[in-house]
Amino acid sequence: MVIDVFLALGLVVLAWQALIGGSLFRGIVMFIVFGMVLTLAWAWLGSPDLAMAEAAIGAGVTGALIMIAYWRLRRINAVEPRDPSPARSRLALVIAVLATGLVGAIGLAAVSALTGDATAARVMNETLPDTGLGNPITGVLIVFRNLDTLLEVAVVLAAYIAARAALGRESADLPLPPAPDTPLLTPLVVTLAPLTMVVAIYLLKAGSQYPGGAFQASALLAALGVLLVLTGRVGPAAAANWLTRAGLVIGTLVFCLVGLGMLVIGAPLLAIPGIWAVYLIEAAMMISIGLTLVLLFAGAPGLSGKRS
Amino acid sequence: MSLLLDAFAALLLLIGAFFYLAGTVGLIRFPDALSRLHALTKADNIGLLSICAGSALMAGELRVALLLLLIWLMALFAATVSAHLIARRSLRDAEDSGADAGKSPS
């Protein structure tokens, strides 16, 4: 109980600090710490899946994206804005009161939702063993409600295309920080890269029975990609070569084709024929999502072998 | 025997917590960036080792012990390289400002 209260209060304080931060950099660090504490909170509530997703995507990859954005901002505008928080306004009080009322109403409503019935969850637990999966979250994501997941992967694809459209031709000139010149980096990359891949594939494989799965694995791969970009092993390119493009669409494409293929053999649309299909789809998703995240980080339409 | 093991595991955990405490105290109390870094990374690595060892004893499984070992090695690796990078950064900042190397600007 004490730990619950502590975590809850800590989260509120961190969120507040991330928003009002006296300097932008402090706000960013607060945000990263917020992600870590949120990971702990999910773990404490007994949801390892959410903890993993939060650690990987919330704290890890988002943190890196914000950090590179900060670095680019500083390049454009050398002087950091003194106070990044918005100007005080009389409306603030009104908004605060309204927001408090809203949060209160949601809280009260949520309390009354505790007594609601859990029909879907019950049916899911009854049906899960038929699929051969042990992790209910993978069951929901890939088997029962896979249309949601398919469209989410399409959202990631759309995010890439939209970012590329916004970047245009100048994208190749988007700056990246110089690689840190220390002799420690090469041994680090050489050790970390294969190990990260092994762990990512392990998470993907374990995802069918235990917490884990494509999203967590892709975030780990994305983190590795970010490291490779920053150490100059991989560089941004002005255009995506065919391999990159294939990697970007493979998640959506494989998902769609498996789903449509089921119609051909007379099964329902998007039915999952077996556990192999789960692995196939998840592996394809992992590649697409991981690649998209790295490209968004690099701020480039494509990747090339070496940074000039 | 089992009681002894448990007691030993608990001792290890407590030692780990102590090292974490030491690291945090160092982080807050030490006067400049380099010595704070020194306190932090050393103490935390030992703290994590101790906690991993204690937890492995409690679980009493080889698989878990190996996983925890992997975790500790990774943490060691990360701490080493990032501490190195932070130290260089801090040193360079200090040179830029014309102050003595390692002294915290205030």
Next chain:
Amino acid sequence: MVAEALACLVLVPVVAACLALVLPGRWRWLAVAAGLLPLPLAMAWLTGELGREGLITVAVAGFEAPLGIVWRLDGLSAVLVWLNIIIALLVGLHAAAHYPADKLNGFRFWPLWLLLSGAMNALLLSADLFNLFVTLELVTLAAIGLLVVDRKPQAMRAAVRYLLLALLGSLFYLLGVALVYGQTGTLDLYQAAGVLQPDLLGHTALVLMTVGLLVKAAIFPLHGWLPAAHGNAPGPVSAVLSAMVVKVAVYLVWRLWLWLAGDWAIPAGLTMLGLLGALAIVYGSLQALVQQRVKMIVAYSTVAQLGYLMLLFPLLGLVAFQATSYHLLSHGLAKAAMFLAAANLLTRLGTDQLGDLRGADRRMPLDVFTLALAGVSILGLPPSGGFIAKWLMLQTALAQGGWLWVGVILVGGLLAAAYLFRVLAVLCARPVACPELPVSGKADQLTSLVALGLALAALAAGFVPAPVLKLLATAWPLGGAP
């Protein structure tokens, strides 16, 4: 066969989008054609089936609700899917002139266009509250990508503002969905409708979801992002944004209030929504009256015309439902035509500042004619789709003695006449000086003809309303006239 046709509506454009991203050069045309051309065929077949069955449902992945997601095609969704397909094809034809698929800007444009039309179909079919959230996200993100495809600075700024507000709206909607799921244990809209109670939770959830959607629908006073976004987007994108993207958010508000809440939606709330619509009509029209750019006038006109869609709530009844749905359809066609014609003026004359467009009718008669023709439908003059819609709305309001709504509809029509005639008066004025225009190529003629075609379609909607109204009537959930 039903499942195949529905799958075609959603997945074929998505697969085509992937292919358009991977295939090189001219092959991309093939992907675009393969993604869009089968849609009307599938939908034609489905419409026939719908006429026989009255309602089509398919459990995706073979799992019925509450476990899985159900697709549900009724009269209302069918009409909107048709509008989406017509827009995707005709406006796509216009876009083909400016964004050739084998060139770089076409490479940017078409994957998003295909994703947008597929996502829109998925949204219109879905009967699942969370799936609706996902499709709404995909629609929004694809729309924002299209908005910045030309990388004009104003469009970028508008896109960022749109993105942030849309995310806020999504958050509100998602909170509401979570509450509904917490109480009912299902995400299926029609299953939840039977269980959700009109208590604190039910009302909070409904209000949260509605506010979130009203942001996305740009209903007054949450319209702030719309004029900049729609006014600065590339022509075909403005057309689809105004004709479809904001409309589906209103469509979801309808679904929530009339299908999910159904009987227990409080009258005060219904009146409130109607008042927002009335304010939108007056405010949007007045703003349109003072704008200096043609595209901004058309954009503010969208703010105003969206208001009519909200009048369904206070007028509540079968005829009002038919009227507003028909308004949605005919406004979609007319507004797409207007944006395309305005875009043609902008591309060929280099400006859409009203002051510089004197005498444009001599130089680009077809596009000015299209603007006027689409204006007929927006105004609600007979014979046009807009006339049918507004006439039915007036009839219901009169029958109910709702004088406020009668007044709003009439004032809205008068103001629309004022801002449209202001544009036309300038366009047809005697030019001060008339620089020679380069001879129009085939592409220019095509773009003008597409715009004209859409305007004619809006007009034609005034001649054959019966089958559409009949189809819509099958979807009405609340019984006959109150």
Next chain:
Amino acid sequence: MNWLLPGLILFLLVNLLAGLWRVWRGPSSADRMMSALLFGSTSVAVLILMAEWQGIRALRHVALLVVMLAAIIAITYVGISGARDKGSETNPDRKAP
């Protein structure tokens, strides 16, 4: 023994939030980064203890994921925040309160 694990978890959490003071205070961005790194290693320790206390093995996988990410991301953060460029000769963080 029942109080030991939750007690240690709470202790480490307090420790973590105490370190927040350094993030807040700075004064240099190196100090802030350093504290964030401390939080990473403390989080891993907390996760290991939680796995033991709650009997959820998967939390050790979370710990592994966190530590892998920490290894990668820490270097990323340090690399980015440490990289200097022509644009920023002065370090504004230094003037933080």
